[in-house]
Amino acid sequence: MDIVVGALSGMVDALPGKLGELLEQEYALLAGVRDDVRFLQTELGSMRAAIRHCESLDHHDAQTTGWVGKVREVAYDIEDWVDLFAVRVDGGAPPATGVRAWFRRVWDKFTALPARHTIAGELQGLKERVLEISDQRKRYSLGGMVGTPAQAPLDPRLSALFVDTNSLVGFGEKVEDVSRLVMDAGRTELKIVSIVGMAGSGKTTLANAVYRRLQAQTQDNFNCSAFVSIGPKLDMVSKTVRNMLSQFGDRHRGGQDINQLITSVREILTNKRYLIVVDDLWSSEQWATIKCCFPENGLGSRIITTTRNGALPTDGYSCPSKFVHEISPLSDTDAKQLFLKKAFSNGNVCPPHLEDVFNQVMRRCCGLPLAVVTVAAKLAHKHSRDEWEKLGLNLLYSSHSDGSDGLKQILNLSFNDLQPHLRTCLLYLSIFPENSEVDTERLVRRWIAEGFIAEGRNISAQETALGYLNELIVRNLVQPLDLNHDDAPRRCRVHPVIHDFIVCKSMEENFATLMDSQHVPNNGTTVRRLSLKNSSKKHQPAARNESTDLSHARSITVFGHASAAPSLNDLKVVRVLDLEGCDGPVCLDGLCKLVLLRYLSLKGTDASELPPAIGDLRCLETLDVRFTKVKELPPSIVRLEKLMHLLAGSAKLPGGIAEMKALQTLSCGGTTKGSVKFIEGISKQDKLRELELYFDATETHEKRVKFPACGFRSVKKLCIQCSSPSVTFEPNALPAIQVLELRFQKGLADQSSGVSGIEHLSSLKHVLLEFEKHDAGAMATVDAVRNSAQRVLPDQYITIKVDGNLRGATNTLQSIE
Template identity: 35%
Template sequence: MAEAVVSFVVERLGDLLIQKAVFLKGVRSQVERLLEELKRMQCFLKDADARQEEDERVRNWVSEIRNTAYDAEDIVDIFIRNAETKHSIFKKWMDLNKIGKEIEAIQIRIQDISKSRVTYGITNIGEATNSANDQGIVGFQNDTNLLVERLLRKDQRRTVVSIVGMGGIGKTTLAKKVYNDRRVVDHFQYCRAWVYVSLDCKPRDIFQRIINQISLSSECEAERTEKLQEDELRDFLHDFLKEKRYLVVLDDLWKSEDWKYVANAFPRESNGSRLLLTTRNKDVALHADPLSVPHTIQLLSANESWRLFCRTAFPGDDPESCPLELRELGEKMVGKCAGLPLAIVVLGGLLSRKKKSPTDWAKVLNNIGVHLSGGKDGVDAMLNLSFIDLPPYLKSCFLYFSLFPDDHVISVRKICRLWVAEGFIPQQDGRRMEDMAEDYLNELIDRNLVQMVRMSTNERVRECRIHDLARDFSIKKAKEESFAEIQQSIASVHSTSSSTNSRRHGIFSDFERYASNKHSTPHLRSLLFFKLDDKSCQVSQLDFVYKCFKLLRVIDLDGVEIGRMTSSFGKLIHLRYLGLSHTGLETLPTSIGNLTSLQTLDVRCVKNVPNVIWKMENLRHLLVDGRTDDMPLQIDTLRNLQTLSGIRFNEWGDNDLSKLTTLQKLKIRGKFELEWVKFSDSIAKLENLQSLSLVIQSLPSNRFTSEEQSPFLAMNSWLHLYKMVMNGPIVQLPAAHEFPPSLTQLTLQGSGLGRDPMPILGNLPKLSTLRLRTGSYHGTAMQVSSFGFLQLKKLQISDLDRLKWIYVEKGGMPRLAQFQVIEVDCSIYGLNHLSHLHEVDVSINASSRFPLIDGLEVFPGLPNWARSLMSSSDWHHTWRHTGENKGVIHFYRK
């Protein structure tokens, strides 16, 4: 990690010499010498991170280097802050003199550290250098069958079935396999839920998540349940489950006390209901149900371990494709994993990035022995080895996950922007830093250190998370390296073990008390708040931020209620990421215009935004949705802007748009038809624009009818646009050739179309995703021609209350894979022509209880086309409630 820190500081000092040359002019030569000293130190650090695990002398030496690099960065950052905020020439001269002396002191420290390498006998460092996904499940078939049989027994007593085993052994993987087994799905299809519990058990959150999956009523009912107290929510859930046969999975239950808190939510009716627990503690399982014998999960056999290893070390290849010259080395390494699936997967991810040579594999084998001899268990040893193997640029990115709560689903877009703001992503000609950040994330996923949660239709990762054992490791390592610390309660805030050198804080609770605490971390670079529940989710004022943390680069308060924001925020000149969305903040101070280093400004739902954004020339992402003020914003100075969301049409026209050459994503609202030609021309000039969302305000009454030409023409000049959302009345679609030629994703909502849109949209040559939502079409019929939608893969039709039937001619939509029909009561003909279709969702009115006839549930109002899928042996289905007397059936092909 020291190599990563020094590399980061070297790059940052180099950037500062260019960007802040005017301030560093008087000490430029000294900073350059410091830079050279740090670069020389780098060559000795390539091995040091690995060797510090086995040699305390190396560990202390590396720690000194890391701390010195941090101090060097602090000195320069403090000087620049003072230079930019002080106007007295005398004070600036004094600061210049001071920084010169401090840099000389740092250089002496580095030279002493370099000499101590020989003094301490550290002589071999630098002489040699080393250059999550849902894996195919191996094993567990016997375990799966045993558990399925226990869940489906005719015993009507409410039973708790527990899976017990150590961390990383595959409890969650086995539970998922059981939960998704067709026999279990069919038996409990009307009432199933899965919740992660984790060490920090929050009963109210657990109850709410179960309700969200099985019983959410109307939107009003959803809002009502969110306002209930914990005991009221528990009673609500209990009453809903009382007359149902349910299956609820409580994954990763740690303590018997946690079971006590949640147990009363689950009725004891004798109707065959089941709870499935995963836990590391056998006592928890016995406490939950003394009459149910816990299922202790066994380690993988040697054969199963080898198969899993091959699947991860040689992804995409034949599982038995390991070269003969590597097999013996591979088997030895797999043997050291002792049958632990997580350890094997991490090892496989590590070796998948290595050369397939005996020399490289032998080095990994030797290193495994070092870590295991240090007392680490298999998973921890593999995680440590994989971390050491990470290139410097990935180590900081991985440790950043330590700041996020347990089981937190993380937006890829957000974490990439945070990495960029932190300075983890280098600037390279011709590449967006955000694209490079995505590449970094994908590499961490390939190494099985991060797990993919959700992908977009164009197969880009959109959400991710980290396994709890990998998170535990990252938290420990981040604290050791003074990289970051999390504070889950006020007790941890006051903990004497809290490092005064920590560079980042993740705060999960007691926000108000954290704000009022006396902080001893003046060099903090990032402050992230996470709203996990409704308790202590407010900060009355933010004055403490500038008083305590003058060097901040990142502050994110998304969802935390803020009383006020003072002008002192404008003095945080190093700030690059400011997240204030959904904070209840009414007005931003004009001083934020001084944040000229800012890259991301997320102020969604802040009502009043002053016209000072134009000063932020480094801004890359501006989110101002939800403004209610009349203040027009000047934005044409933002030549690095990539994302602009929430701008108004009148503001757009008042700016010189030819300067926004880097803009890629735009969301804009207004009455476009009044000056459509001018607007269309402005969009055509944005050669990098890929995504456009139009929030169309109401057309003048009787201005257009369904017989007249659409005002939204000449979009065919938008050559690079591939994604478009049109939300609002357009009445008539333009001809197919008027649409952007590269369009792959289109969403229409509130369009008010009177004519069937399919003949026009079916001729869009590259369209792969189409969503027709509420109010987009008022007709009764849709027809897809035999040559329509040749590239379409996903079709969503929702809330079209007049639609009665859809007909798909043979040959139409030949690549359709996903079809969603939500809140639409219509007949569909021609589904049998769609050979690539493998997922269908249909909403249905249904009673909360279903009569049983020969073991088949009767769905009131189920359309014939859905009944045919249900009766087909090619299709399976699951069911979930989405509202009072409403639900969704999910059909899928295996």
């Protein structure tokens, strides 16, 4: 049975700290409540150690699985209790000080007494549940279980070492390329070539094919050769080095410690030209140890490594010749050929009645060799369409109870190697439909709203979250899309096979509930995160499911028709409400009662207005109403003291926005008539990092948009969308700006540029200028902007698009939508 801990330990790690913060506040806790909070803090710390032990096990029994599930549920409820506490006691208002604060605390004790009794009663219930869980662990000694099965499943990677290289499909060119990269005749320095790719992509198969080829073609040139595999466990390094010695013909040094083993290998290799393959490298600690075996003797030695982690291949090695080969998926033709070869005795013909299912299976495998081979093996000699749909389209679901399934076992290795916070972030992508291209900012802001990201002392939560995403990318678990000027992805997605895997994991851990509006889950579990995909046709209402209890739901995400969204009155602890891209009317009744709501996206919906009392959502951090029918935001918006990302699109803002000190991202509309005052008002915002402005400019120069000197000192990205160019940057304006995007409909009638002062933006790294129409005024602006930008930027970082056609740098085209 697979470990079902995943994201749990990260949450249990954080809870004692949250309870400690609660104790430090000056809240008037009823007698006994403070002691109960301390008890939970202590007991959860003890549970944390048991959870860590469960994570270290490869397998465990049903009792331990059930205990972990109970810890997970009570941890969720304790966190909900803590987050609701301040809101229910004092409305989430910041603590007051002085004499007035003393009178207020006295008054609060009196007026909030009923709520405090309710809170105390809930806490007692949580304490009783924790005591029951703790007693269960002691009764069954769950924390001390060894948990190792009598016979561990075979390592599915072993088969790749014994494949007949002549029978490989789609690897001929790859073997040729890597062999040529490894040999590079005439070079005598030590060379390292690392094959990098996601789980199941054929890294071991490719490395083995190259190894055999080089042995056969140049056997007289290499004095020593070895092919060794490591695996994810750090203690495998000693065994790996002993295996290497054995392949060198030295079988008499097995009892030595790692230092002696490395010395023995170096003695053997010092005066020899060697070829070594280090397969399945997982960590920098492993590589730091095993690389010590390989002397740089100037004899043209070669090392090949394989790894799922793109950051590891050449980490910490002084060798100047280090190369990475990123293994690509099989082409559609090769994937189909491999499948047919494995699934049918005739090797190349699919029965006509299975052709459409066959094509669906191929799309799900998406060129991943292990997926193709695994599915083909399961479907071999099966001719029933029902069997193909069951086994081929639901591969990982059908293998849920089969611990020997190679594909799931290999994906489990990658998942279990992640730290708890990365497991949580990866599982979160199961909420989005298969093959979804998820906007990076949307994902990161949702992670933060869910509480997955801790803000460091010298690093923001946003930067930390982007670091987590990058870690998942370099481990080949997430695919980056649409790279920015700094190679950061604007969007990302996961491979269909990995998506299936994390959906399975998410369901096992009750991390998220994925359902269709027509199908209600009946497993009796508490819904914590709901991903609702309805199959109604566009512009047709979907039936709303009223029977599912969502009182414990932390996030609601709807794909399809907005009418399938649950009633907001049923959501008591929701942090994330995401209706982005939904069709049809949006009902916001009850929105202002979602006191814990941190992320609200109505982007791309038919929403036409926000409730006047939206300012009551004191926890709100992100509000996105871009591409909606909302024309103006309610004045109460300015009361949202925690709002960091206000994405209003072309909607107008009320007065007082300049006083919202937490803003980091602002997207809003306005007119040039009031632009000067508005720009000056927000120019002193200390935390503002991204600014997007929509203006309806005229061709008169008296109504220009001016960015003042020394204003917007923290803004790194500025986007302006305007009917025609009327923008001026004064000297010393926007001192930190790195990205400038200017989008206009048409040029000025007098053929003047309309844009001036770009040469003052000394920190620029990328400029985009885009016109919808090609006219003389537009071309005058193009020439002026290019000439000004060239004073601070190399030409390749200036992108010009007119009437949909690129007229600037080609290497930045991919980053422009």
